[in-house]
Amino acid sequence: MEINGANIEEIVRQVLNSMEGRQQTAGTSASPAGAVPKTARVAMLTGLEHYDVKEFPIPEVGDDDILVKVEGCGICGTDAHEFKKDPFGLIPVALGHEGTGEIVKMGKNVKKDSAGKDLKVGDKVVTCMIFKDNPDITMFDLNKQNVGGADVYGLLPDDDIHLNGWFSDYIFIRGGSTVFNVSDLDLYSRILIEPCAVLVHAVERAKSTGILRFNSRVVVQGCGPIGLICIAILRTMGINKIVAVDGEDKRLAFAREMGASDTVNFKDHKGIEALAGAVENACDGHLADFAFQCTGSPAGHSNIYKFIRNGGGLCELGFFINGGDATINPHFDICSKEITTVGSWVYTLRDYATTFDFLKSAKKIGIPMEKLITHTFPLDQINEAHQTNLAMSGLKIAIINQ
Numbered sequence: 001m002e003i004n005g006a007n008i009e010e011i012v013r014q015v016l017n018s019m020e021g022r023q024q025t026a027g028t029s030a031s032p033a034g035a036v037p038k039t040a041r042v043a044m045l046t047g048l049e050h051y052d053v054k055e056f057p058i059p060e061v062g063d064d065d066i067l068v069k070v071e072g073c074g075i076c077g078t079d080a081h082e083f084k085k086d087p088f089g090l091i092p093v094a095l096g097h098e099g100t101g102e103i104v105k106m107g108k109n110v111k112k113d114s115a116g117k118d119l120k121v122g123d124k125v126v127t128c129m130i131f132k133d134n135p136d137i138t139m140f141d142l143n144k145q146n147v148g149g150a151d152v153y154g155l156l157p158d159d160d161i162h163l164n165g166w167f168s169d170y171i172f173i174r175g176g177s178t179v180f181n182v183s184d185l186d187l188y189s190r191i192l193i194e195p196c197a198v199l200v201h202a203v204e205r206a207k208s209t210g211i212l213r214f215n216s217r218v219v220v221q222g223c224g225p226i227g228l229i230c231i232a233i234l235r236t237m238g239i240n241k242i243v244a245v246d247g248e249d250k251r252l253a254f255a256r257e258m259g260a261s262d263t264v265n266f267k268d269h270k271g272i273e274a275l276a277g278a279v280e281n282a283c284d285g286h287l288a289d290f291a292f293q294c295t296g297s298p299a300g301h302s303n304i305y306k307f308i309r310n311g312g313g314l315c316e317l318g319f320f321i322n323g324g325d326a327t328i329n330p331h332f333d334i335c336s337k338e339i340t341t342v343g344s345w346v347y348t349l350r351d352y353a354t355t356f357d358f359l360k361s362a363k364k365i366g367i368p369m370e371k372l373i374t375h376t377f378p379l380d381q382i383n384e385a386h387q388t389n390l391a392m393s394g395l396k397i398a399i400i401n402q
Contacts (some may be wrong), residue, residue, distance in 0.1 A: 220245070
């Protein structure tokens with residue numbers, strides 16, 4: 001055999017690959033940026049208000065699996081509930097469901113994402129749900145079904161894989177999961193996809209009443225991340241009269257940045273009649289055509305009806321878990337006013353696809369969505385990050401991997 005520069009280069013490459021012990025399986029692509037490590041750090045919630053950062057082996061990637069290097073993940077209110085009280089009985093658990101990262105390895109059967117878009121190593125992705133044995137949902141079919149019937153990464157019982165949540169270095173995406181290629185969005189936008197999908201779903205539920213229109217007067221009660229995103233979506237839709245109600249002036253100021261036309265601080269008004277009057281004044285002397293209740297407070301739900309006109313509508317989305325009972329008067333609050341009410345809980349696959357377009361549209365019209373992420377922490381400071389979230393020191397807290 002003739003020995004030349006090309007032959008020598010190939011021989012050296014083969015020897016180096018063999019020395020590095022790369023175990024790339026047939027039909028599986030590995031990251032061009034470098035070899036995948038053998039282990040990954042995972043922030044495991046091991047007790048109430050306590051994470052331990054543990055190290056676990058990275059499993060072999062099967063023909064239908066995807067290995068993702070995590071870039072970042074937001075902390076959700078659901079994570080806060082689990083951190084404080086473990087209402088789902090999951091401890092020990094790898095949390096984090098608002099995450100995103102880069103594909104570094106994928107099985108030979110993985111060709112497209114859940115919307116039919118090409119998928120390859122190096123693409124930036126998010127996950128939505130894991131399908132179980134449900135014949136009503138198939139891949140590439142973004143039908144209208146609530147995510148409540150499926151599992152979600154970041155809320156899975158611990159198993160022998162361990163890489164089940166986005167609060168980690170790597171996450172192991174198994175066959176049968178939904179995954180979306182979002183390489184055309186920046187990191188902060190990708191971290192915000194999951195919470196934004198919650199609000200896209202809520203607005204779609206509101207539209208189903210036939211009451212929420214282009215020229216509607218809308219009240220959004222509660223200006224945490226959920227309420228603020230709600231305002232941004234309504235403004236992106238072209239709705240101009242949006243009244244934000246909250247008890248913190250800083251959040252109300254941020255509501256204006258998100259698109260609110262007027263704000264009402266409920267602490268400035270004694271009693272529900274005075275508060276309702278302030279909301280009416282902010283709506284140019286009219287009660288709202290539609291209201292979104294985003295607080296998770298039973299008292300907030302009881303009050304919201306007073307802000308809505310006869311024949312108006314309400315979307316209640318503030319209660320992801322049991323937050324307690326609310327007191328209303330069915331005659332005065334619902335029947336005599338003929339209020340149309342819809343509930344909203346998480347999202348569907350279609351809402352995820354719509355969310356990508358919302359984030360691009362919001363950016364085009366100048367809504368500063370990235371400012372929702374006010375604090376970032378590395379993975380090894382995840383306990384501090386959660387305590388910052390509980391203290392309500394900012395809006396959206398995120399873990400960003402270095």
